[in-house]
Amino acid sequence: MSDSRTILIADDDRAIRTVLSQALGRSGYQVRATSSASTLWRWVEDGEGDLVITDVVMPDENGLDLVPRIKRIRPDMRVVVMSAQSTFMTALKAAQRGAFEYLPKPFDLKELLAVVERALAAPQAPAPAEEEEPEERLPLVGRSPAMQEIYRTVARLTTTDLTVMITGESGTGKELVARALHDYGRRRGGPFVAINMAAIPRELIESELFGHERGAFTGALNRGIGRFEQAAGGTLFLDEIGDMPPEAQTRLLRVLQEGEFTTVGGRNPIKANVRIVAATHRDLRQSIRQGLFREDLFYRLNVVPIRLPPLRERMEDIPLLARHFLERARASGLPLKQLSLEAVERLKGHAWPGNARELENLMRRLAALYPQETIDAEAVGAELSEAEPPAEAGMRGPETxxxxxxxxxxxxxxxxxxxxxxxxxxxxxxxxxxxxxxxxxxxxxxxxxxxxxxxxxxxxxxxxxxxxxxxxxxxxxxx
Structure with a gap:
């Protein structure tokens, strides 16, 4: 394409500046590149450029701090943030401060060029309102490509009330994602209410969700408030939605369609002021084919799907996750431990049927049971073998x-x-x-x-x- 618009680049890595300048130049853009945030800010103040691409860590200033300043004086200026830190908080801060897109390093040049094209073609959006910075804690951990995409998706969704469907095997962190959507979203001032469909008797699910009137059924001596009312103004997390019985599915569909519900035994409609986040480890499309789940309800819930990968698909995240879980163990009062390089390799050789939850449990056992400060591969292997003796393999849950x-x-x-x-x-x-x-x-x-x-x-x-x-x-x- 041919384009006379100018891209401003700020990165203290000369090689990255060169690669970006050449790639954008070949695509027809004018390019100005600098290694300092101060020079970038001077260009923006002078009215130069149509798009900014900035790194986060630079010698004189954090690139994230520039984003709201740029948006205040140039509301139409799109800012693309890139970072080698590659954490959920980086993606979240970029989104909350008004960045058009966040790209973790290393990035694909074709993807970056596509982002530039989208940014320059996008209609002008209002500058984000000033709001309190999120705490520097990590609800989600990992730097694998799969997790980076989840960070970006969750960061975008924190500015909306869209219904989200989270899928993934047991132990992959579905509730962590649901809580991140709430804790960093527009409804974080309201309650986060979770209900597990698989843990409640089928005949009580409707009462648990929607509440009941006195005398609605045997034993209903007083009016009961359901989870929809408890979560008013906040988020309702429907865990294991695939286990919801058909009659409750019908009532939930009506709520999603009409935005209101009635209690069991009640007549007066109550407005449903909640954001719905659902999760399941089941294949709901298969459940639909088997007649176990309503197709129309599936499409109402699956507005934004998020698939959490099993740990075996992101083995490169194991060292980071292990350190994170050891730090959490220390915070709960257990001794601080670290892993030898051989121990980390032993972890990477395990299949992890229990996913991240299994890894966290292992780290807590190692911290509690072993006196040495550095845990070796032998200790890791012994605990993995002890946790999964062949005679007790069935105890890990139903075989898929x-x-x-x-x-x-x-x-x-x-x-x-x-x-x-x-x-x-x-x-x-x-x-x-x-x-x-x-x-x-x-x-x-x-x-x-x-x-x-x-x-x-x-x-x-x-x-x-x-x-x-x-x-x-x-x-x-x-x-």
Whole structure:
């Protein structure tokens, strides 16, 4: 493209200034680059430039401190902040001070050029209101690319009341993200109320959520206030939303559509003044196909989806997380410990089925049980082995389908010491999974192929074809 607009760059790293200047110059922009915040500020005061790209840490001033000053005198000036610090607080402060975008270093040049193009094309936004700075604490920890994207998303969402759906395995920190959205958002002055759908009896969920009137059901001796009323003006965190029973799903959908609700046994509508953040470890799309979750409710909740990666997908964050958890252990009264390099490598070799929660528990055990100041790999290995003896593997929670299939395939490989059979291996594995699955579903539906096809998400003709191919008996039951 050809563009006569000018980009102002401030970074104390000569190599970064050179790379950015060359890349932006090739894209047709005029570029001025400096190593100091004071020079950048003088250019902005003089009315130069159409866009600022600034580093955070510079010799004479923090780049983040420049952002609100720039926005006060040049409200139309977009500022892109880049930083090697790469923490949630950096992303949050950049967003709260009015930066157009935050880019963690190292960044992709194509991404930066796309951000520049978006910034110059974006309509003018009002300057952010002055507000109290967030405390320097880290609700979210990690510098992996996956976590950087989450930081940026959460930072943007703190200025909105949009409904958020957080997905991820158990122990990945879904409630931490929900609390960050509340603690640093517009509703932080209100209450944060959490309710776990899996922990409440099905017959009590509606009363817990919406409250009840006296005499609404047996044992309702007084009026009960529900979580929606308790969270008024704040955030309602609906944890394990995939476990919500159908009747409660219907009432929740009505609240999201109409913005009001009635108590159980009540008639007068009550305005729902809450921000909804939902979370689940389940695949809700699969639950929809199985008829267990309403599709219309899913789309009402899934306005902004956030997927938290399991720890095995961000192993580079383990050293930072381990130090963070050891510091938290010290803050709670346990001795301060550190890990040897070999101990850190041992941590990286673990599969972490319990994710960050499992790592935190391990750090607390190490801090409590070992007298030495530096924890070695032998101690880490001993605790990992002690925590997961083979005889107690089932105690880690229900085995997922993926884990069961992997365990079966490992046994299959071990049984073929002379090498795997190479012919039709893919089809053989699929057939082994399909056969028991179809048998179970046909049994659950008493041989009703219409119901079985709907449960499986298959066309009836496809199901019939698979029954023939796999030579499955179909016995129709009574009732």
């Amino acid at each position: 389908l993926e884990q069961a299939v992997e365990r079966h395939l490992k046994a299959f490989v071990a049984a073929h010491k002379d090498g795997l059979p190479v012919r039709d291996l893919y089809d053989r594995v699929l057939a082994e999974v399909e056969r028991p699955l179809l048998r179970l579903v046909l049994g659950a539906t008493r041989g009703n192929q219409i119901k079985a096809a709907a449960m499986l998400g298959l066309n009836r003709n496809t199901l019939r074809k698979k029954i023939r191919e796999l030579d499955l008996p179909v016995v129709r039951g009574l009732g």
